[in-house]
Amino acid sequence: MAAAYPTWFREKVITAYESGDGSFARIGERFRIGEATVNRWVSQKRRLRTLEPKKPTVPSRKRLVDDEGEQFLRDTLEELSCSTLRELAEAYEEEFSIKVDPRRMSEVVRRLGFTRKRGSSGRGLPRERMSWRRVSSS
16 A cells, blocks of 8 residues: 655646656656656645545455354354355355355454464375364464
8 A cells, every 4th residue: 555645845846847847657656656656746736635545445345244144153163163155154144144155254263372283193184174263363
């Protein structure tokens, strides 16, 4: 993610550009920032009349697995440690009538502190059939 430059620095760059000290490329070189950044700041100043950094717009994903769902998954993984992500997703859908993609289920399982178990119990089993174990927090 790009560094958020302070407003005073942005003003300095814009002042240099508006006073005719050079092109976007030349000003960018002088201040060690990209040509596109200079262009963006000049455009922002013209359109919005401010150089305050814009707030990042991160789309929020709807939380499909709530606290109750997490507890269900925790219990399921502790009882049936050989469950695949697909099986977990299917069990979750059956229990809560909410469809969760197995890839998204992987994020939830990791967030709950479970990881794939390595060692003799997992050998000879297909990768998706390996056991889950809780990671110790130490």
